Amino acid sequence: MNIGDVSQRTGLPAKTIRYYEEIDLVRPLRGENGYRRFREHDVHKLGFLGRARSLGFSIEDCRGLLALYEDDSRASADVRRIAKAHLERIDAKLARLGAMRATLAHLVEACAGDHRPDCPILADLALEEDSADI
């Protein structure tokens, strides 16, 4: 299978697939013409990668998950540990993003949004400690 077909089947851009080969996540064969030749195995691995990436796992996480996936004697605890650590990162990110959202929503609401220059959003960003407390 050529890279175009694999791209279509996995939904990953060809560029990304070449990149994944470059960093040794996948090792397609090569045809006589120099084209990459992918086996089912490779396509399957790329699908796995795409799904793990779409869950936000880093490339290095993915490398670990793939290794575990291909290790029949793995302990599910190892996989769970990676996933839980990732879950905690997601939760931390959600908390930060939620706090941002709250502050920003509050400011946007407080801003008249008309032709006048008075703007609580800018006032807040310009805050000096002597004019503090919201």
Place this chain on the structure above:
Amino acid sequence: MNIGDVSQRTGLPAKTIRYYEEIDLVRPLRGENGYRRFREHDVHKLGFLGRARSLGFSIEDCRGLLALYEDDSRASADVRRIAKAHLERIDAKLARLGAMRATLAHLVEACAGDHRPDCPILADLALEEDSADI
């Protein structure tokens, strides 16, 4: 004021301040020794930048907000537009992240996390369309 003092007062790393100078967000003077010399004005601006960045505004958003901040004849509607667009980006990110979290939490819960190799997390990532639907 030297960069170290500014760094301490704003909480921004010196590296970041140099970077902000490089991309023309701030223009400190230079002393005879070549050191950057920051005025109160610059410190104020850097504080503004730090607060805007901590709300997740992109550098380019910050550039726009700074320009509006320094424009006495601005319309608050312009600021509000930038902030609302950012709020929408945050909401989109929150939605994506929340979906990720839900999927991942579900998988982590389903995984025994013991010495055995069976792992629903890997099983899900390895999904082929014929074994689909969770």
Place this chain on the structure above:
DNA sequence: CATAAAGGTTTCCTTCACTGGAAGGTCAAG
């Protein structure tokens, strides 16, 4: 007065996970 530490300067390289483009080889159809 000499020296050492602390803090400043520059430039270049690295990160993360791609993405885009240029220049060129290969293949199937008309």
Place this chain on the structure above:
DNA sequence: CTTGACCTTCCAGTGAAGGAAACCTTTATG
């Protein structure tokens, strides 16, 4: 033969800095 789709490699760039190297200036100490 030509066109166009597909493939190849290589180079550069993204955002927002972080790190290291090599050097200069100021300040504190013996």
